Amino acid sequence: MAFERPRSHQWVLRLLLLVSCVSAFYIPGYSVTRYNDNDPIPLLVNKIFSDHTQLQYAYFDLPFVCPPSGRTHGGSPFGSGQSISLNLGEVLRGDRIMTSDFELLMGKDVECESLCTRVVSRSDVKWARQLIKEGYVIEWIADNLPGATSFVTVDRSRKYYASGFKLGYRDISPATGQSRYFINNHFTIVIRWRSAAEGGKVIVGFEVYPKSITAEGRKEGGCPKAVHKDNEGQELYIAPNLSRMQEKYSGLSYIPEDDDDDDGATLQIPYTYSVYFREDTKVEWNNRWELYFTNQGESAITHWLAIINSLTISTVLGVTVFVIWSRTVQGDIKGRGDGAMNDQKAKVRSRRRSGKSEKKRENLLDGEADVEHDADFSSEDEALEDTSGWKLLHGDVFRIPAFSGLLAPLVGSGMQLLFMASGLLLLSCLGVLNPSFRGGFVSVGMGLFVFAGLFSGYFSGRLYKTFGGMAWRKNTLITALLFPGLAFCLVLILNLFVWAQASSTAIPFSTLIGLLALWLLIQVPLVYLGSWVGYVRAAPWEHPLKTNAIPRQIPPQPWYLRSPIGPLLTGIIPFAVLFIELLFVFKNLWQDKTGYYYVFGFLSAVSTVLMVTVVEVTVIATYSQLCSENYHWWWQSFLTGGSSAFWIFAYCIWYYLFKLHVTGFVSSLLFFSYSFLACAVYGLLTGTVGFLAAYAFVRRVYSAIKVD
Incomplete structure (x- = not known):
């Protein structure tokens, strides 16, 4: 027994560890962090990203920002620069979350605090200018909320957030007409809170207002003399070394203004921040994320139009499938019963035999009558082909x-x-x-x-x-x-x-x-x-029917049933169902990364209608193919179900050319590669749905036929 106790304690510790992990799972309204006055609030730095490129960079990898000092803050056992454990999704989306040197204490305002003075080289300045030119924004995190830029609607009736804040800005020099780049080196942090019913305070907003302030004329501690007044910005500019450039480019008629070669010249960038806590009773903790869902209210009408459009297309196709099933399939089966095809063929053969015997016995008809008699037989054959063309494939359909x-x-x-x-x-x-x-x-x-x-x-x-x-x-x-x-x-x-x-x-x-x-x-x-x-x-x-040993010859097919024309034409219909919702998905994925797509209710409704539409289109296309005596429906149904992926990829190309402003070869490669992968996933999914729908349809139709 003495050896079993440690093991039992280990199992208890493991169970407690499992419970703690489960309780750490975030569900809105349950996992609430409450703060008392002067409690530390960790501020985490993540990355920078841009709507014009697919490349992201970790914040502390930037050579022109304050590096982590390694000091501990607020009683935390981890110093600044410590990586936070990330799940698989965070790693794949490019997150690199680390602790920082910002000190935030609940309820304690800080007018100005110096962070560091960063000394950067000429190449670092050039990279910072390039990142600002491409519109990069910074993402910080506090209480699981991304630092946001606050906006107000034109009528000032509603406030909303955009995740992240600008790394810097570009201006045009009135003297030279050239672009000047300024880096934001002062951050005004606003934490919005409200009192919790259980006691303490909860954070309902995290806003960051960046500002560029020159390094000249500062106080002894590094803070500007007037933080909240108009100040001259901190320009990213190092005067060129004319003597070195003349030596390097001697003999050339043109001397570049920006020299890539580091000559030891540096630029000092001081970083400071301010912290303000403001009570906000208009926002509940449970719906604090709603401010990040930009234009969700205005776009609700468009989402409803997308659903109505999808339902209209699906209803029309549903009526077509119903007509096919009730009149053609069910009518043929009920009208003729089991073995109807054999009975019909037997009747035609008996008519032919009786006609021939009459002709031999009477021998009274002339050549014109013979032609007319043969025409009667051919019309009967055509009627048989028209009424039961799909039934002629009973020995080859499977x-x-x-x-x-x-x-x-x-x-x-x-x-x-x-x-x-x-x-x-x-x-x-x-x-x-x-x-x-x-x-x-x-x-x-x-x-x-x-x-x-x-x-x-x-x-x-x-x-x-x-x-x-x-x-x-x-x-x-x-x-x-x-x-x-x-x-x-x-x-x-x-x-x-x-x-x-x-x-x-x-x-x-x-x-x-x-x-x-x-x-x-x-x-x-x-x-x-x-x-x-x-x-x-x-x-x-x-399968309800046996397959013949010798395959049946397939007659020439209409142009709209041939591959790949047929599947491509049918793919337009599911694409029309999904087109409007794709506008919002693409906008949030590629064009506006500061917003969040969170209208999964509309997306689920449109996806459901899409699956129904794929089923209906595939059934109609398969039935048309069988009526043309073409039993190669297996692959055709799979391609028909997934053919709308081709139109989605074509839409990606159009979106890249006319909507996006992606710069760089790697960003373009990422866009087209991931778009192709997403379309392949979509095509496999819808192709499988179409194949299974066609398979179930064919089995159900031919199960009512018995062939002797």
Whole structure:
């Protein structure tokens, strides 16, 4: 017993650790941090980002800002510059959160406090000017709120936030007409709070007002003499070394104004900050994030128009599917009953035989009558073809498609993505995935994708068994490695370009190893387990009709049913359903990174209508193809369901050319690569939905036919 007590204590400690981790999960309204007067408020620095480029940089990696001193503040055991533990989503989105030297005490105003005086070289000044030119903004964090720039509407009726604040600004010199760049080196921090019902104070707003103040004429401690008055800005400019430039560019008729070569000249940039606490009773702690949702109220009407547009298109297609099912399919089945096709063929043959015997017996008809009699038979054949063209494929409609060993893994991967997307939308609508759960959307999405390997393996294995495949382990490996492997290789190649730019957007090597382990050690076994259940334990999907030994000849097809014209044309309809909502998604992803997309209720509604539309379009296209006596519907249905991805990627190209102002080769490469990857994910998902809808439709239609 003496040896069991330490083990029991260890289990208790582990349980308490697990409970503490669970309680740390942030849900609005529950995980509230309350402060008393003079309690320290940690201010964390994160990164800088821009709407004109996809490259981000960690704040402390900038050579022209105050580096961390390593001192501890507010009783914290960690000194400044200490990295904060990040989840997978935060790392992948480029966050690099660290503690800082800013001292914030609840309720204590600070008029001015010196942070440091940074000495920068000529090359550092040039990089700072370039970052300001590209419109970079800084992101700080306090009480899980990003530091925001405050705006007021024109009628001053509403206030809203934009995440981050400008690194600096550019001005035009009235004397020379050239651009001058100024860096913001004084920060006025405003913490808005309100009293909590349980006692203490809670933070409901975190605003930062940057300002550029020259280094000249300051007090002894480094603070400006008049912080809140108009001051001359701190220009990022080092006078050129004329003697060195003349020596370097001797013999040239033109001497560059900006010399890239560091000659030892430096520029001193003093950094200071002010802190003010203001009570705000208009904002509740539970809805403090609503200020960051810019233009959400004004865009609600547009979202409703998007839903109405989607419902209109889906309703029209639904009526078409209903007409096809009720009049054509159900009418043919009910009108003729089982074996109707054979009965119809027997009637035509009997008419032909009786006509021929009459002709031989009577021998009274002339040549014109013979032609008329043959025309009657041909009209009967055409009527049979028109009324039951899809029925003539009863011996070929379930023929195994070409490259079935590739179709099964693609359908399995599509089911995996469908489960992931459904889970993300559901959790977002419930409020579990919210902006306060930083990086949660990506982290939970990765977890759902890995867990959904069970569904991927199951559907791939069972469909592969239905196709008559024998090497199910090979099919399992293809399913587990195909899509994740291609995505991982693409990210790895892109990461090399981002690493070369020293950007925080680059995924650390340790994270790449973790992703590789997550893929190979967790997802692959789950896919194998699901495939074993789908292939070994489950029975294949049974087809109601047998397949003929000799394939039927396919007649010439109309131009609108041929590949790839047919799928591309049908893809316009789902794209029209999703088009309006894509405007908001693209704007928040690429054009306005300071805002937050948080209208998942509208997105879920549009996504639901989109899936219904994909099903309807695929069913109509499949039925039209079968009526044209073309039994190659397997791949065609998959391509039809996912064809709207082509139009979305074309829209990405248009958006890049006419809406974005992306600069640099690497940023453009990232935009098109990630857009292609997103469209591939969307195409796999909707293609799988279309394939399963067509498969269910074909099985249901042909199950009512019996052929002797």
